[in-house]
Each structure stands twice: as structure tokens, then as C-alpha cells.
Amino acid sequence: MINFKKILYPVDLSAQSRAVAPSVAAMAKRFDSEVVLLHVTGAAAPEFDQFATGVFSGIPVVRELRAGDPAHQIVSYAEEHKVDLIMMPTHGHGPFRALLLGSVTAEVLHEVHCPVWTGVHAEQMTSHSPARWKRVLCAVEIDEHGESVLKWASEFARQQRLELRLVHAVAGADAMWTEESNPSMYEFLFDAAREQLAKLQAEAGTHIEIRLMGGSVAIAVHQAALDYDADLVVAGRRKHGESAIIRAAPCPVISI
Numbered sequence: 001m002i003n004f005k006k007i008l009y010p011v012d013l014s015a016q017s018r019a020v021a022p023s024v025a026a027m028a029k030r031f032d033s034e035v036v037l038l039h040v041t042g043a044a045a046p047e048f049d050q051f052a053t054g055v056f057s058g059i060p061v062v063r064e065l066r067a068g069d070p071a072h073q074i075v076s077y078a079e080e081h082k083v084d085l086i087m088m089p090t091h092g093h094g095p096f097r098a099l100l101l102g103s104v105t106a107e108v109l110h111e112v113h114c115p116v117w118t119g120v121h122a123e124q125m126t127s128h129s130p131a132r133w134k135r136v137l138c139a140v141e142i143d144e145h146g147e148s149v150l151k152w153a154s155e156f157a158r159q160q161r162l163e164l165r166l167v168h169a170v171a172g173a174d175a176m177w178t179e180e181s182n183p184s185m186y187e188f189l190f191d192a193a194r195e196q197l198a199k200l201q202a203e204a205g206t207h208i209e210i211r212l213m214g215g216s217v218a219i220a221v222h223q224a225a226l227d228y229d230a231d232l233v234v235a236g237r238r239k240h241g242e243s244a245i246i247r248a249a250p251c252p253v254i255s256i
Contacts, residue, residue, distance in 0.1 A: 002156050004031040004085040004115075010038045010074045010104075011051060016089040020119045021052040023252070024087050025059060026131040027117070030160075033084075034060040038077055040070040071107035078112050085254075087117040090246060109237060109246070115256045116237070118246050128231045128251045135163045137230035139221045139245055140210065142168070142196045149236040150204045152256050156234065165228050166210035168197060169220035186214070218244035225250050 009024045011017045028035050035056060039048045048065060066073045078086055088105055109116055120128070138153035140146055150166070157164035170193045190212055197210060213220040225233055235245045237255040246253045 002152070002159055004033050006036065006081065006084050007031075007033045008036050008038060008074070008078055008081075008083040008086045010040070010070070010086070010088050010108075011048070012070070012104075013039070013045065013047060013051060018052065020087060020089050021055045023117075023119060023129055025055050026129045027085070027087065028056070028059045030130045034062065036062045036064060036077070036081070036083070038064045038066065038074060040066050040068060040073045071104045071111070074104070074108050075111045078114055083114055085115050085117060086112060087119070089119045109243065109255060115254050117252055117254050119252050120249065133160065133162055133231045135165070135228055135230050136232050136234060137221070137225050137228055138164060138166050138208075139217065139233060139235040140166045140168045140197065140200070141217075141236055142193070142200060143236075145236045146200055147204045149234065149256060150200065150206060150208075153234040154204070154206045154208065162231075164208055165224075165230075166197075166208050167220055167224035168193060168210060168212050169217040170212055170214055216244065218248035221245050222248045222250060 004027065007024060007028055009020070024035060027033065037048075037051065039045055039051075041048075045065065048063065064077065066077070074086070077083070086108065088108070090105055105118060109118075136153065136157050138150065140150055153164060153166075156162075170189050193212055197212075201207060201210075211224055213224065221233060221235070224230075230251055232251060233245065233249050233253045235243070235253055235255050237243065243253075243255060246255065
């Protein structure tokens, strides 16, 4: 059973960090979680004691103050205390968000083993709050992690009683071979992907509607999330490089 009994909420007291607080509180209420507010600083931070106090009314909250490298301290705390979920903003700004992922967020994503929820712009938070979830989109890859990601998303959606759809970006069906430039190759790539995904779903024991799209993974997931009006994207986490899905997603992402 997927359960987030302990949620780690790293805060740097910034506006982006504050904007995540209502979503963290909604998630905690949904899963009856304890929330750990972790602030990493080289000096005392009196404002940390009052950070988002009203938002977490009725929720068990622990406040931890540590010194050192923020990413290292977040990862260490998560591993030492068996955290079930980390929730943090991306720290991208304005039209450049697709190109940015905060260095701390990126390092945490690459190092921790638990799921990580990453948020989007503050003005988009309310509509995608865990308290209002209806639809989940899972980005499925045909690789060694594809089956585990699919199983996780399926179980999560079932437990939370959410609608689930899948999206897959067909490799090669982009600028190299488009439907207009080489229709036969384009069709071949899609047919091969359908066959592989059918096998993947059979192995995972799922039978979920899937949308195949040409283009990059980031573009495919972004468009599918908009078209499906997804409240959340579930994606596998790569160990090398920043996640294009997280940078481009129009809604929060849980990476596993």
C-alpha cells in the first residue's frame, strides 16, 4: 500500500517555498501524515519558527533546523528518518521555467530513493491541490523502470480513487521522422511502440488507456497533461541530468 506517513518539506523561507505550504498541508490531510519542516541555514532563523503556522493547523508538525549544504542535509534527513515523500518547489521563474530547475531540487531528485513531489507556479497550486485531485497522468517509458513506474501509478490511482491515463513519447517520431516527411517510418515507429507497451502492460497486469505522441518526452507529457486536465503527473526518475518532464509539466509531478 502506498502511504505517505512522513512528509519532508524543505523550506528556504522564499516566496516559492511558502507557496507550496497549502499543497503540503492538503497532502498531509489526505494521507494523515506527519510533516517535517526542514530549514538548512548557516545561522539562526527566528522566522522559521513562525513559518506557515496557520496552514498546518491540526496536522502533526516537526521543525528541524540544520546547518550545511542544503541538498546534502535534505537527502541525509530523508534517508536517516525513512521519509515517505519529499515536497518542494522547482524554483523556476516565469517563461524561463522550462529551462530551470533549482540546483538543490535537482540534486535531491538525483540522490534520494523516496518519491519526490515538485510543484509549479504559485498561481497554479490551488487548482492542482491534493484536496482536489481527480485525474492522474503517468508518463510511461519502455525501459527497465517502465513496469515499476506503471505499477506504482496504477496502485496509487486505485487507492486514491483517481482516473488514470498513460502517455508515451515515441522515440524517433519527431524531427527525425515525422508523419509528413516519412509516413511509413512514422507508422512503423508507432506500431512498434504499441506492441512494446502492450507487452509492458501485460507484465504489469494493467489495461489502461494510453496516448502515443511524437516529439520529445517533455512536449508529449506537457500537451497530454493539458488535454487531459491532469492534476498530477507520475514519472520515473532518471539518475543523470535534470528531468525534462518536471521542468515542462503544467501541474505538479511525483517522480519515483
